[in-house]
Amino acid sequence: MSQNPAGEAAARPTPGPAVESVTPDYTAADRFASWKARWGIGRLGCRIKPGLYALGTPSAASRVFASANYRLSFDALRRNLKGLDAWLLVLDTKGINVWCAAGKGAFGTLELTRSILGTGLEKLVSHRNITLPQLGAPGVSAHRVKAYTGFSVTYGPARAEDIPEFLRLGATTPEMRGVRFGIMERLVLAPVQLVIFGKYLVPASLLLYFSGLKADAALTAGALLAGGLVLPALLPWLPGRSFSVKGALAGLAVTAVLAPFLGLDAYQLAARAPICAAAASFIAMDFTGASTYTSLSGVKKEMRAALPAQALSLLAGLAMLALKRFL
Amino acid sequence: MTLKYLPGVATLKLATARCTGCGMCVKVCPRAVFVIKEGKAVVTDADLCMECGACAMNCAPEAVTVTKGVGCAQAVIKGFLRGTEPDCGCGDDTSCC
Ligand code: SF4
Numbered sequence: 001m002s003q004n005p006a007g008e009a010a011a012r013p014t015p016g017p018a019v020e021s022v023t024p025d026y027t028a029a030d031r032f033a034s035w036k037a038r039w040g041i042g043r044l045g046c047r048i049k050p051g052l053y054a055l056g057t058p059s060a061a062s063r064v065f066a067s068a069n070y071r072l073s074f075d076a077l078r079r080n081l082k083g084l085d086a087w088l089l090v091l092d093t094k095g096i097n098v099w100c101a102a103g104k105g106a107f108g109t110l111e112l113t114r115s116i117l118g119t120g121l122e123k124l125v126s127h128r129n130i131t132l133p134q135l136g137a138p139g140v141s142a143h144r145v146k147a148y149t150g151f152s153v154t155y156g157p158a159r160a161e162d163i164p165e166f167l168r169l170g171a172t173t174p175e176m177r178g179v180r181f182g183i184m185e186r187l188v189l190a191p192v193q194l195v196i197f198g199k200y201l202v203p204a205s206l207l208l209y210f211s212g213l214k215a216d217a218a219l220t221a222g223a224l225l226a227g228g229l230v231l232p233a234l235l236p237w238l239p240g241r242s243f244s245v246k247g248a249l250a251g252l253a254v255t256a257v258l259a260p261f262l263g264l265d266a267y268q269l270a271a272r273a274p275i276c277a278a279a280a281s282f283i284a285m286d287f288t289g290a291s292t293y294t295s296l297s298g299v300k301k302e303m304r305a306a307l308p309a310q311a312l313s314l315l316a317g318l319a320m321l322a323l324k325r326f327l
Numbered sequence: 328m329t330l331k332y333l334p335g336v337a338t339l340k341l342a343t344a345r346c347t348g349c350g351m352c353v354k355v356c357p358r359a360v361f362v363i364k365e366g367k368a369v370v371t372d373a374d375l376c377m378e379c380g381a382c383a384m385n386c387a388p389e390a391v392t393v394t395k396g397v398g399c400a401q402a403v404i405k406g407f408l409r410g411t412e413p414d415c416g417c418g419d420d421t422s423c424c
């Protein structure tokens with residue numbers, strides 16, 4: 001598609017100083033950088049310099065792909081263009097991935113327009129087409145970009161790994177357009193959740209452990225795992241539609257699994273179960289942000305019911321504990 | 328398996344009279360909400376909609392409208408605390424998603 005077998009050298013303008021070269025190779029250093037990005041370590045390091053990049057030896061007829069300047073987005077794109085010569089236009093999305101940046105408008109009509117005009121793309125290529133990741137569409141108005149720059153926008157597949165197939169067919173298929181949210185996609189997002197809540201709950205759990213409250217330490221860790229790991233893993237199979245209900249059930253399930261090892265009597269266990277369920281439910285609700293099918297209207301509706309329920313359940317558990325202690 | 332969120336809440340609206348049947352909404356929707364039938368867009372199941380706003384952004388005759396937003400509890404909490412619109416805070420130097 002982007003190849004120009006005839007007269008390659010003649011047709012190819014020499015990339016000016018503004019154009020950097022990039023390879024499709026994925027090295028150990030890249031793998032380490034993406035691992036760090038997943039765990040939220042040194043997020044600043046996962047920015048790519050915005051601008052125009054030459055992948056291989058692109059010609060004036062080569063395809064132009066746009067990307068966010070988030071390392072994982074950019075790496076996914078260039079790795080899936082192996083063997084191709086293409087132009088990569090990296091927008092300044094402040095190091096945020098395509099989907100989130102499009103939601104905020106950072107991967108958007110204006111930035112794309114600015115980027116096309118600013119890099120002098122129209123002098124480098126003879127065609128007037130730019131391929132965008134489909135997940136950039138919430139931020140980009142294709143007809144406006146066309147009006148502002150003359151470039152028409154083609155939306156490619158949602159996932160970079162479908163790019164070779166998309167190029168072969170020349171269009172996206174319905175399968176390429178859906179955001180897959182299978183177990184692997186969900187588990188890859190779990191570390192971020194675990195880090196966010198682990199910051200508070202891991203020290204809390206250690207504190208309880210060293211204060212001799214081993215059962216409470218185990219349940220604290222259990223709630224973290226229920227909301228942060230069990231929920232993402234078992235999302236489709238946990239009953240209910242709202243994440244808070246699914247999370248509360250995961251919390252209760254984890255409590256039940258831990259119960260035989262805790263050495264608590266029925267009353268003590270019954271007091272802790274609602275606390276664990278409330279904590280797991282709250283953590284689980286946070287996964288709405290990572291999931292790929294929740295709407296804002298839905299989340300608002302869910303939270304209006306879930307927050308009071310979580311607070312009540314927490315208070316009920318604490319009241320039961322206090323009652324036993326002080327009576 | 329298609330995961331579905333809460334029913335009956337999506338703000339998606341389609342004004343069929345304005346639709347030219349260009350098919351952009353079909354191409355950009357990550358939840359396969361639209362199909363083209365007899366030259367017009369049709370909403371198959373609005374409950375699938377995640378309010379990403381892609382369809383409305385790319386519908387030149389503005390036949391589709393939707394209140395765009397991120398379905399993210401953290402964003403709603405942050406927005407509530409700051410008294411602003413829901414903001415997922417994947418702003419400046421971080422990335423939440
Ligand atoms: S994008 Fe708008 S005009 Fe085009 S098919 Fe969809 S609703 Fe109709």
Ligand code: SF4
Pocket residue numbers: 339355356357358359360361375376377378379380381382383393
């Ligand atoms: S807002 Fe997004 S999910 Fe909803 S119909 Fe439009 S493109 Fe599809």
